[in-house]
Amino acid sequence: MEKRVYNFSPGPAVLPLPVLEAAQRDLVSLPGVGISILEISHRSKAFDKIINDAEANLRTLLGIPDNYRVLFMQGGALFQFGVIPMNLLRDSGKSADYVVTGTWSKKAFDEAKLQGLSVNVAWDGKPTNFNRIPKQDELKLNPDAAYVYTASNETIQGVQYQTEPAFGSVPLICDMSSDILSRPIDVSKYGMIFACAQKNAGPAGVTIVIIRDDLIEKSPANLPSLVNYKVFAEGKSLLNTPPTFPIYMVKLVTDWILNDVGGLAKMASLNQSKAKLLYDEIDHSDGFYLPHAEKECRSPMNVPFRLAKTEFEEPFLKQAAERGLCELKGHRSVGGCRASIYNAMPREGVQMLADFMHDFRAKNS
Amino acid sequence: MEKRVYNFSPGPAVLPLPVLEAAQRDLVSLPGVGISILEISHRSKAFDKIINDAEANLRTLLGIPDNYRVLFMQGGALFQFGVIPMNLLRDSGKSADYVVTGTWSKKAFDEAKLQGLSVNVAWDGKPTNFNRIPKQDELKLNPDAAYVYTASNETIQGVQYQTEPAFGSVPLICDMSSDILSRPIDVSKYGMIFACAQKNAGPAGVTIVIIRDDLIEKSPANLPSLVNYKVFAEGKSLLNTPPTFPIYMVKLVTDWILNDVGGLAKMASLNQSKAKLLYDEIDHSDGFYLPHAEKECRSPMNVPFRLAKTEFEEPFLKQAAERGLCELKGHRSVGGCRASIYNAMPREGVQMLADFMHDFRAKNS
Numbered sequence: 183m184e185k186r187v188y189n190f191s192p193g194p195a196v197l198p199l200p201v202l203e204a205a206q207r208d209l210v211s212l213p214g215v216g217i218s219i220l221e222i223s224h225r226s227k228a229f230d231k232i233i234n235d236a237e238a239n240l241r242t243l244l245g246i247p248d249n250y251r252v253l254f255m256q257g258g259a260l261f262q263f264g265v266i267p268m269n270l271l272r273d274s275g276k277s278a279d280y281v282v283t284g285t286w287s288k289k290a291f292d293e294a295k296l297q298g299l300s301v302n303v304a305w306d307g308k309p310t311n312f313n314r315i316p317k318q319d320e321l322k323l324n325p326d327a328a329y330v331y332t333a334s335n336e337t338i339q340g341v342q343y344q345t346e347p348a349f350g351s352v353p354l355i356c357d358m359s360s361d362i363l364s365r366p367i368d369v370s371k372y373g374m375i376f377a378c379a380q381k382n383a384g385p386a387g388v389t390i391v392i393i394r395d396d397l398i399e400k401s402p403a404n405l406p407s408l409v410n411y412k413v414f415a416e417g418k419s420l421l422n423t424p425p426t427f428p429i430y431m432v433k434l435v436t437d438w439i440l441n442d443v444g445g446l447a448k449m450a451s452l453n454q455s456k457a458k459l460l461y462d463e464i465d466h467s468d469g470f471y472l473p474h475a476e477k478e479c480r481s482p483m484n485v486p487f488r489l490a491k492t493e494f495e496e497p498f499l500k501q502a503a504e505r506g507l508c509e510l511k512g513h514r515s516v517g518g519c520r521a522s523i524y525n526a527m528p529r530e531g532v533q534m535l536a537d538f539m540h541d542f543r544a545k546n547s
Numbered sequence: 548m549e550k551r552v553y554n555f556s557p558g559p560a561v562l563p564l565p566v567l568e569a570a571q572r573d574l575v576s577l578p579g580v581g582i583s584i585l586e587i588s589h590r591s592k593a594f595d596k597i598i599n600d601a602e603a604n605l606r607t608l609l610g611i612p613d614n615y616r617v618l619f620m621q622g623g624a625l626f627q628f629g630v631i632p633m634n635l636l637r638d639s640g641k642s643a644d645y646v647v648t649g650t651w652s653k654k655a656f657d658e659a660k661l662q663g664l665s666v667n668v669a670w671d672g673k674p675t676n677f678n679r680i681p682k683q684d685e686l687k688l689n690p691d692a693a694y695v696y697t698a699s700n701e702t703i704q705g706v707q708y709q710t711e712p713a714f715g716s717v718p719l720i721c722d723m724s725s726d727i728l729s730r731p732i733d734v735s736k737y738g739m740i741f742a743c744a745q746k747n748a749g750p751a752g753v754t755i756v757i758i759r760d761d762l763i764e765k766s767p768a769n770l771p772s773l774v775n776y777k778v779f780a781e782g783k784s785l786l787n788t789p790p791t792f793p794i795y796m797v798k799l800v801t802d803w804i805l806n807d808v809g810g811l812a813k814m815a816s817l818n819q820s821k822a823k824l825l826y827d828e829i830d831h832s833d834g835f836y837l838p839h840a841e842k843e844c845r846s847p848m849n850v851p852f853r854l855a856k857t858e859f860e861e862p863f864l865k866q867a868a869e870r871g872l873c874e875l876k877g878h879r880s881v882g883g884c885r886a887s888i889y890n891a892m893p894r895e896g897v898q899m900l901a902d903f904m905h906d907f908r909a910k911n912s
Contacts, residue, residue, distance in 0.1 A: 187581035191588045194791055202575045202583050209571040210564070216552035216871070218567050220750040220796065223556045223874060256621035256752065257773055260787035264771020293771050380788055385585040387621070387752045387790035406629020406658050408622055409774070422625035423745055425752035426559055427792065431585065506581070509588060 188531035191509035192337050192484060192522040193360065194380040200442065201434045201526075219430045224423050232430050233419065239436030243446055244362075246369050246392055253391040253411070254419040254429050258378045259286065259359045262389060263293035265409045266331070266355060266374070269401045271299050276328040279304040279352070281321060284312040284336025285515060286357060291331070304330065311516070312339040314476040318347065329353045329373060335361035335481050337381070338513040340474055340520065342481040346371050353397060361483050362390065363439060364525055365450035373397050379428060381483070382525045384435050388428035439525065449525055456523050457482035459536040470543045474516050488518030494546055495519065501542065507535050553896035556874035557702050557849060557887040558725065558746040565807065566799045566891075584795045589788050597795050598784065604801030608811055609727075611734050611757055618756040618776070619784040619794050623743045624651065624724045627754060628658035630774045631696070631720060631739070634766045636664050641693040644669040644717070646686060649677040649701025650880060651722060656696070669695065676881070677704040679841040683712065694718045694738060700726035700846050702746070703878040705839055705885065707846040711736050718762060726848050727755065728804060729890055730815035738762050744793060746848070747890045749800050753793035804890065814890055821888050822847035824901040835908045839881050853883030859911055860884065866907065872900050 189196045205219075212219055215228045222229050237252045246252060255261070271278050277300035280291040284307065294301045304323050305316040323330065330349045335342040337360040346368055347354065353373025362377035369375065374393040380386040393411060401412035407421055408414065414421055443449050461480060464471040464487050474486040489495050495518060502510050512520040523532050554561045570584075577584055580593045587594050602617045611617060620626070636643050642665035645656040649672065659666045669688050670681040688695065695714045700707040702725040711733055712719065718738025727742035734740065739758040745751040758776060766777035772786055773779065779786055808814050826845060829836040829852050839851040854860050860883060867875050877885040888897050 185581055186576050189582045189586055191586070191591075194586055194588060194788060197583060197586050199575070202585065205585075206571055206574040209574060210567045211551050216550055217554045217873070218562060220567065220570075221554055221556070221559055221562050223559060224751070226556075226874075256623070256626070256790075258621070258787045261621070261771075261773045264773055268771070296769055297771060298769055378788065385792050386589070386788045387793060404661055404663055406626075406633070406662060408626045408629055422623045423559060423743065423751045425621075425790065425793070427750055428752060428790070508582075509591075 187506040187508045188527070188534065189508055190521045190523065190527070190535070192381070192520065193378075194386045195522055195524050196526045197385070197431075198435065198438045198442070198526045201431070201438050204434055205431065220427055222426060224420055224426055229426060232433050233424070236429055236433040236436060239433065239440055240390065243436060243439060244367060244369055244392070249395045250369060250392050251395065251398060251415045253393065253414055254424055254432075255389045255391055255414065256387065256425055258386070258389055259357055259376065260289065260293070262357070262376045262391070263290040264297070265411075266290075267294035267297060267299050267301070268405060268409055269411050270355075270397060271301075271328045272297070273402045274328040274400070276300070276326060277302055277324060278329050278331060279323055279327045280331045281316065282306045282308070283315055283333055283341055284339040285513075286336055286338070286359070287331065287333040290333070290357065302327075312336060312341065313474055313479070315341050315343050315479045323349060323352070325350065325352065327352050329355045331355045333357040335483055337484050337522070338486070338516060340481040340484040340486040341479040342483065344478065353394070361481070363436070363446065363449065364453050364483060366446040379432055381522075384431040385428050387425040388432060390432070452529070453482045453523075453525065456527065456529055456532045457485065459532050460485045460521055460523070460539070463536045463539045467539075467543055470547060471539065472518075483524055484520060484522045486512050486516050486518065486520040488512070498542055502535070502538055505534065505538055507531070507538060552871040552873045553892070553899065554874055555872065555886045555888065555892070555900070557885065558743075559751050560746050560887055560889050561891045562750070562796075563800065563803045563807070563891040566796070566803050569799055570796065585792055587791055589785055589791055594791060597798050598789070601794055601798035601801060604798065604805055605755065608801060608804060609732060609734055609757070614760045615734060615757050616760065616763060616780045618758065618779055619789055619797070620754045620756055620779065621752065621790055623751070623754055624722055624741065625654065625658070627722070627741045627756070628655040629662070631655075632659035632662060632664050632666070633770060633774055634776050635720075635762060636666075636693045637662070638767045639693040639765070641665070641691060642667055642689060643694050643696060644688055644692045645696045646681065647671045647673070648680055648698060648706055649704040650878075651701055651703070651724070652696065652698040655698070655722065667692075677701060677706065678839055678844070680706050680708050680844045688714065688717070690715065690717065692717050694720045696720045698722040700848055702849050702887070703851070703881060705846040705849040705851040706844040707848065709843065718759070726846070728801070728811065728814065729818050729848060731811040744797055746887075749796040750793050752790045753797060755797070817894070818847045818888075818890065821892065821894055821897045822850065824897050825850045825886055825888070825904070828901045828904045832904075832908055835912060836904065837883075848889055849885060849887045851877050851881050851883065851885040853877070856911075863907055867900070867903055870899065870903055872896070872903060
């Protein structure tokens, strides 16, 4: 086998090696079926079991109540950004509140706005380049909004809600693309949760949507089937051919979290402990490494940081890559470096990065 | 390796074995990259080469002129059914003509209609349960339509346009989901061609869209980005994370057609010869097997047929499955059996089915 490197990419991102190996083993022919998962009919009994198992795993891990549907959609988070207001805002006669904590919640706001719909910015982190999550009393909320929109974790800025926000009776919609399955959550606090799979839950090509029954009923009847939550839910995600292979991978990844890791509390503890390795290195670097996010909002998934001496950034990235520590370049809007250390990033990879950061500082201070 | 069966499923469908084996070999780590195709960043150089190669292969095989864009979208054909009229009809001030030759073109019509848009049925094959393609002079066409919509091959009814229809200056939009890459076509006759991959071009999860530059310009500005052809094309299919693995598979499948098969003329000849094995068996069965489609409209991709004595259908399907000839049950709207024999179905599989049909008839006549 080709030697693998440590992939700190923000997404698509590293997957658990045992999951990749299982997918590889069965790729040409699923045991007991005799055809590949890439060839299987979405109407077959074998695929029925796969999609049901994926949903059951998600229900177990996240404790999803019975009055929520689990949908497997295509199009990624950007698709949801457009479709959420089509379904839940357009015909509501109301406006929607967006809490803008970074690039992704801003994009979601923009996709509603360009449709000419009534949307308000309930808070905007832009003045400090999105380095923190607002406190509850900073939000300008409309108690009669169709929904409040948040992103639990901002991949680019590395800020995360540490506790679940509450918005009274207004439905809370949350983009959990970059931290779903990384920690336990209370689904009942949300009207709708969605997450593209390619960070913590699988490969690119499928988006997990968890939506409360009453919200599904709000979809206007004149929306095309594939952008209509109600029609899509009635079709049980099989309105047309779903992305069969990505759904199969979600099943394997959630099997891994359930059986190999031991659930989301354990997963969260492993993630916190991995993130601490990097944040400690940053905090103890005497200002050599500069964190982007404020301490109380730091994401355990995405760790963006800059080097105080920017001329060291290029050699830092180059020497890291030579050690097999890859995809560490930060997004241009924040600059510097970013280590994405999702569920599947092994602790050894993070330790190796922390050690490299330590050595690099020692040599260049 | 698990024994493989012959999979006559209408889609997702059989893939070329060498393609599956190549995907399997490199699944854990792409050579020279050190991470899996399932983990690769869509902004990486390695993926850039993959998506560019996939497009270049399609351009070579189909002879796509320079004034057409090739897009890789999500959502399957049903998504296109809804999105085409959003982009090309809604703000046009015109109506659109739909040639309804079977289940899929009917669904496309329905998805435009439910949006409250102006759509006309230019021809409807329903009176004879969609067993033929109309002649040009049967079509009721509006010379000022925004577009004419056709499906080149109807998967369920097994009817296919044998020659490319022409509609003057009205843009022709064609769903080629079930016969793209099965024969040479003249792309310049179409305004837009689309095809979900999971029949002839790859696994489920990606849709190939080939669209002429002037049509891209028609997209209304207030459409969400992922349903807006213009915005999607400007983003070069990378507006957000694309379905990386399905696109990689399209690259491998088109490599196979180019290099192993030798192009679309060769592919078409192999397909015709495979289909002849089954149609000959049906035609020479003294009415034991009844074809659905009229002779001059028969699809070489999907071969639906019934057994004159319907009580034999269940044992036919059961005994076929015992021989490893699987997924032969027909769609309920046509009944009986259906053999889908796309590009990747080996001739041996079709020969084995023809032999089985012959033996079954001999034993039960």
